[in-house]
Amino acid sequence: MDLQQLHQIQPYLWTLPLKPGESRKEVLLYGSKPLLESMDDKVLEQIANVASLPGLVSAAMTMPDAHWGYGFPIGGVAAFDAEQGGVISAGGVGFDISCGIRCLRSKLNIQDVRPHLSTLADRLFHTIPAGVGEEGLLKLDTKQLDQVLLGGARWAVQQGYGREADLEFIEERGCMAGAVPANVSELAKKRQRGEMGTLGSGNHYLEVQVVDRIFDTTAAQAFGLQENQIIISIHCGSRGLGHQIGTEYLVSMAKAAGRCGIHLPDRELACAPIKSPEGQQYIGAMNAGINCALANRQILTHLTHETFMEVFPNSELETLFDVSHNTCKIEKHKIGGKSRVLHVHRKGATRAFGPGHDTLPERYRAVGQPVIIGGSMGTGSYVLAGSSDNPAFASASHGAGRALSRHQALARWHGKQLIGELAQQGILIRSRSMRGVAEEAPGAYKDVDLVAEATEQAGLARRVAFLRPLACVKG
Amino acid sequence: MNKRVLSKNTKMISHYFEHDADIGIIGRGSTIERAFESAAEVVFAIVTNLETVQPDISVAFEFEEENLEFALVTWLNLLLGKARELGMVFCHFRIHRQGNLWQAEALGEKWHADLEHGVEVKGATLTMLSVKQIGEIWEARCVVDV
Numbered sequence: 001m002d003l004q005q006l007h008q009i010q011p012y013l014w015t016l017p018l019k020p021g022e023s024r025k026e027v028l029l030y031g032s033k034p035l036l037e038s039m040d041d042k043v044l045e046q047i048a049n050v051a052s053l054p055g056l057v058s059a060a061m062t063m064p065d066a067h068w069g070y071g072f073p074i075g076g077v078a079a080f081d082a083e084q085g086g087v088i089s090a091g092g093v094g095f096d097i098s099c100g101i102r103c104l105r106s107k108l109n110i111q112d113v114r115p116h117l118s119t120l121a122d123r124l125f126h127t128i129p130a131g132v133g134e135e136g137l138l139k140l141d142t143k144q145l146d147q148v149l150l151g152g153a154r155w156a157v158q159q160g161y162g163r164e165a166d167l168e169f170i171e172e173r174g175c176m177a178g179a180v181p182a183n184v185s186e187l188a189k190k191r192q193r194g195e196m197g198t199l200g201s202g203n204h205y206l207e208v209q210v211v212d213r214i215f216d217t218t219a220a221q222a223f224g225l226q227e228n229q230i231i232i233s234i235h236c237g238s239r240g241l242g243h244q245i246g247t248e249y250l251v252s253m254a255k256a257a258g259r260c261g262i263h264l265p266d267r268e269l270a271c272a273p274i275k276s277p278e279g280q281q282y283i284g285a286m287n288a289g290i291n292c293a294l295a296n297r298q299i300l301t302h303l304t305h306e307t308f309m310e311v312f313p314n315s316e317l318e319t320l321f322d323v324s325h326n327t328c329k330i331e332k333h334k335i336g337g338k339s340r341v342l343h344v345h346r347k348g349a350t351r352a353f354g355p356g357h358d359t360l361p362e363r364y365r366a367v368g369q370p371v372i373i374g375g376s377m378g379t380g381s382y383v384l385a386g387s388s389d390n391p392a393f394a395s396a397s398h399g400a401g402r403a404l405s406r407h408q409a410l411a412r413w414h415g416k417q418l419i420g421e422l423a424q425q426g427i428l429i430r431s432r433s434m435r436g437v438a439e440e441a442p443g444a445y446k447d448v449d450l451v452a453e454a455t456e457q458a459g460l461a462r463r464v465a466f467l468r469p470l471a472c473v474k475g
Numbered sequence: 476m477n478k479r480v481l482s483k484n485t486k487m488i489s490h491y492f493e494h495d496a497d498i499g500i501i502g503r504g505s506t507i508e509r510a511f512e513s514a515a516e517v518v519f520a521i522v523t524n525l526e527t528v529q530p531d532i533s534v535a536f537e538f539e540e541e542n543l544e545f546a547l548v549t550w551l552n553l554l555l556g557k558a559r560e561l562g563m564v565f566c567h568f569r570i571h572r573q574g575n576l577w578q579a580e581a582l583g584e585k586w587h588a589d590l591e592h593g594v595e596v597k598g599a600t601l602t603m604l605s606v607k608q609i610g611e612i613w614e615a616r617c618v619v620d621v
Contacts, residue, residue: 067496070602070618074496095598095620132522132595133586135562187553190560201595202621240559243597243620247552250601251545268601405493406594406621432592439594475595 001039012064012458016048024052030392030458031064035450038403042068043075049265050078054273055086057335057342061392063349064454065373065401065446070095071268074348077395079333081342082274087262088283089271090253092345093328095246097289099237100324100350101372102170102297103383104304104317105223108230110210112312113470117428120208120311121471125430127307128206128300129198131475132433136197138299145189145241146181148196152291153322156298161197162319166301168361170322171351174298176291180284184241185248191240192292197299201436201475203399204236205377206304209467212380219367219385219464223320231467232308232317233381234300235374237326238293245289249282274343283328290327297322320383321370325350325398333393344393352396352461354388371461373452375400377429377472378422378442382452384461396460400448409444410435431474440474490517492603494618498596499603502615507543507606508570510613511550515568515581518551518599518619519558524591528566530582541575543606547615551599554581562586594621 006014006029014036016027027047029036043066050072051060057079066075071091080086113120129136140148148155153174157164167174199206211229214220225231238245253270256278257263262271272278305317328345335342344351353360353369360369368386375381379400386394404412415434418441422429431437456463490513492499498521502514519525534557540546550570558565558581565583572578602618 068494069496070600070620095600131592133562133564133590133592187556187560191556193560194562195559200597202597240556240597244552244556247548247598247600251548254545254601267604270601402496406496406498407491407493433594434592436592436594 001036001041001044003033003036012454016044024048025056026059027051028059028061030062030460032450032454035064035446035454038446039066040068043073046071046073047076049269050076052265053087053089053269053271054262055080055084057081063395063397063460064458065397065399065451067401069347071266072345072347075397075401076347077345077349077392079342079344079393080274081340086274086343087271088274088279088328088343089269089345090246090249090282091268091270092347093286094326094347095243096237096326097242097245097286098293098324099326100293100297100322101374102234102301102322103320103370103372104232104301105225105320106230106232106308106315106317108312108315109228110230113230116311117471121428121430123307123311124206124304125473127303128473130473131201131431131436134198135194138196140193140196142189145192148295149179149181149184149288149291152176152294153298156295161299161302166298166319169319170294171324174294176287176294178284179287179291181288183281183285184245184288188241188244191244195239196296197303198239199236199300199473199475200239201433203440204475206300206473207233207377207469208471209233209381209469211465212468213466215463215465216385219462222364222367223370223383223464225383225465232304233372233374234297234304236296236300238289239296241292242289245285249285253278253282286328290324293324294322321372323350323370323372346395348398349395350398351394352386352390353394354386354390356388371396373397373399373448373455375448376442376445377440377469377474378425378427379448380469381467382448382463383465383467384452384455385464386461387459390460392460397451397455400445400451402444403446404444406439409439409441413438413441427469428471429474433475436474492616497618497620499618500616503612505611505613507613508572510615511547511570512568514547514615515551515554518596519565521596521621522593523564525566527590528564529584530567531584532563533580533582534561535580537576537578539575540577544604546577547606548599548601548604548617550577550579555596555598557581564590596621
């Protein structure tokens with residue numbers, strides 16, 4: 001990205017000045033100079049388009065890990081006010097509705113796990129359905145799926161997957177209100193019948209990690225984190241159902257936008273007024289998609305726990321937190337000293353409520369919400385805590401962000417060779433797809449350390465701990 | 476049904492274009508329908524090596540769409556949806572347009588462990604979406620989410 005076109009407001013905050021005749025709200029880009037320089041120009045074009053949508057409040061924003069997405073940039077945040085003609089955008093939520101990360105903490109440490117790491121990786125690979133063509137053990141009919149779409153992780157716990165205690169540490173306590181399964185197509189439900197409890201492929205993973213470094217001892221204590229402790233992160237979403245919802249509503253909203261008098265600078269920004277029948281219908285379907293993702297990660301949590309019990313009898317895995325990064329949520333935010341109810345789109349961005357927020361579990365309320373920035377399989381991930389003065393509708397980064405396209409990665413790395421190189425560094429990869437491994441090469445991602453540092457410096461969230469990968473199951 | 480055997484996946488490299496996070500696909504043909512069939516082959520070649528897939532099971536479906544570009548997205552997403560619903564992978568495709576009605580058939584087999592594991596394609600998007608005629612060739616392109 002050419003920074004000449006930007007104006008730097010603060011060391012980690014930039015804006016795109018309006019061109020003569022241009023009509024849009026403000027654009028704010030959070031990040032360091034090197035991170036912004038490495039971003040594709042498309043990010044700027046896309047976020048400027050978002051800033052032109054009706055009913056946008058304050059500004060359209062990008063997080064430090066932003067990259068070129070669909071209509072919205074990945075790492076894009078935008079809040080809309082329904083009372084001011086604000087819109088809901090399927091492109092602003094993303095195709096993998098409620099894609100997110102479930103982070104589990106164990107009572108094991110690196111010394112306990114290292115001698116059994118290969119066995120653990122093999123067992124997880126055997127148990128967790130991952131990658132193309134793999135189905136879950138559950139086969140649900142439409143009626144059962146409707147229960148999933150209404151109940152989310154709560155449904156999964158009721159079926160015996162995981163524990164009631166997990167729910168407290170999942171956003172929305174594991175169950176998103178306002179889900180309308182009837183707004184989800186039959187094809188979407190059919191796609192999902194065999195996909196509950198599956199990881200998927202692409203950038204999704206299940207990773208065994210070790211707490212390598214603590215940055216904030218108070219928050220780490222609240223999150224139950226200490227150096228050398230074993231952590232598990234599960235990154236996945238609403239699988240085929242979420243994508244089917246996304247694609248179907250994207251096309252129908254793109255067609256409806258004209259009827260609603262909305263000019264779309266990019267069809268992928270397809271949206272409808274929040275108060276319109278089209279908007280309400282999508283919101284009901286999207287909330288159902290969120291519950292699908294929450295249930296999926298809950299089932300995977302259960303499978304992971306069972307596998308750990310096989311290798312380490314009596315081991316306990318507790319949910320540290322489950323946070324989604326492809327959503328639109330109704331939240332109250334103070335704008336100009338007044339509390340307003342907004343529809344906050346986070347496309348590849350994590351909610352990051354600060355200390356004292358009333359929706360946080362009591363255990364974390366004093367330090368803020370756990371925010372998880374997932375890195376590549378060779379570098380590591382970060383746990384952060386939401387900042388009280390977050391200026392971006394309580395949002396933060398969600399990952400490292402790609403530096404190279406999948407095609408470029410495929411041309412540069414070979415899956416088998418990469419697995420060998422990572423093994424020499426003590427990182428075990430288990431995957432059926434060598435193509436998938438090559439596309440997800442650590443070198444294809446930006447420096448996660450820079451993203452986490454910029455996230456903190458921009459006042460979005462505070463670094464709490466760095467997690468180093470030990471074993472990774474990839475789709 | 477177009478029974479032509481696909482060239483090796485690696486030879487299909489000119490059928491892809493760059494996107495930061497996902498994959499751009501290009502289908503080409505002498506007619507709109509052939510370009511759509513080519514686009515479907517390009518998509519499923521991401522999933523597995525199509526040379527090894529047997530066209531044993533036929534799945535037929537139809538849809539209505541007047542806009543050519545939305546028709547491409549709908550065609551690809553219905554194929555991906557059907558493949559997942561039925562636990563299949565497709566290797567041969569046929570589509571016929573009659574006004575706004577598109578009649579389609581896909582052949583393939585049930586997914587099994589011997590098939591090469593590529594990358595799951597979750598769906599076609601409206602990003603970089605276009606269907607146009609360039610000289611005598613029709614070209615259908617979009618970005619697919621993986």
